[in-house]
Amino acid sequence: MNSLILGVSGSPVPNSNTDRLVKCVLENAGQKSEFVKLSQLEIRPCRACLACAKTNICTGIEDDWRVLAPKVVEAKALVIGGWMPFGILDSRTKAFLERTFSLRHSILLNGGKVGAAIVTGTVNPDPVADDIAEYFKGEGIRPMGKIVASGIDPCWSCGLGDECVQGTPYPMVRSGYRPWRYPYADRLPSADEFRITPDIVPPGVMNQDGVIEDARKLGKLISTTLKRDEEARTVLLENLLSGITSKNSIELLLALTEKSHLFGWISNEHEPAKLLSSLKRAEAHRERDENTEAVRELLTFGRDVLYRTGISIREDGSSLLVQEARKAIADLYDVASST
Ligand SMILES: Cc1cc2nc3c(=O)[nH]c(=O)nc-3n(C[C@H](O)[C@H](O)[C@H](O)COP(=O)(O)O)c2cc1C
Secondary structure (H helix, E strand, O other): OOOOEEEEEOOOOOOOHHHHHHHHHHHHHOOOEEEEEHHHOOOOOOOOOOOOOOOOOOOOOOOOHHHHHHHHHHOOEEEEEEEOHHHOOOHHHHHHHHHHHHHOOOOOOOOOOEEEEEEEEOOOOHHHHHHHHHHHHHOOOEEEEEEEEEOOOHHHOOOOHHHOOOOOHHHHHHOOOOOOOOOOHHHOOOOOOOOOOHHHOOOOHHHOOOHHHHHHHHHHHHHHHHHHHHHHHHHHHHHHOOOOOOOOHHHHHHHHHHHHHHHOOOOHHHOHHHHHHHHHHHHHHHHOOOHHHHHHHHHHHHHHHHHHHOOOOOOOOOOHHHHHHHHHHHHHHHHHHHO
């Protein structure tokens, strides 16, 4: 088992604290992983054109989302690293999250994955990390945890120093830093003696108390969870489909759907014949290399399953037919989205 774990960082600073934390989680998961620095790509915000509605493929913007989307679809875990200009999530990470809108139609394509939120900031990154965790929940992604840490405040190194009254030093130090939740306040000298020197700057994340330990644990938790998921899937499919050998993920889904009245998931009132027809059309499209059409049929199938059975995938991301439809789409998405 070697599922892809995708880590993204919205920090534009080379080898930044945010980057290092995301990478630390990936390394400790010990599985196939890829780190993406969003500032090296052009990912524009969603323009709400809704061109993605029927195929879950964004065709409304020509940018690097074309390259990134298949990796997001393939990944079983998303590790999202942001920073916080003006106390809110940075625009690159936000644009990344917005563009995943293209993947949510009909069956929440990212549903059933696991996610982790990492945010660095000067003061109180928790609410921003909680926003990312909320995003996960809305997508049916299981939050595995969050890591917050201190980044390097630009006012410590911009060169304007302690005489600039607009930046962090003035309000933080001269107001007695009472309104701030700044974890390294004890490094700051009194207002009268205040000078920006290297010893008042917070350590890098690798040397912040407990942070790396938490990142290691998070990486391991992601890894164990993915392994457990995959083992559970294998056992379930072996039990349900014993004797059936399927060549690809659509055929497997067909076999499951054919048998699913036996499991009590689908009854006659759910019109199983219609569900099976969708899958047969999807397979016929796949055989003719009409991958976008195959994806469209699989989404129709998934939407029909949910609508007819009344399953809420937010509460029950485990719906096996939907999960296997996501997998079948993931197997085709790279090619489908490039044509
Ligand atoms: C333009 C700008 C605005 C910032 N505003 C805030 C802020 O409002 N609150 C805060 O806690 N940190 C703020 N910061 C500090 C960043 O969050 C900090 O630089 C970031 O954690 C650094 O992460 P990095 O080392 O990964 O680049 C700001 C930084 C920049 C460059």
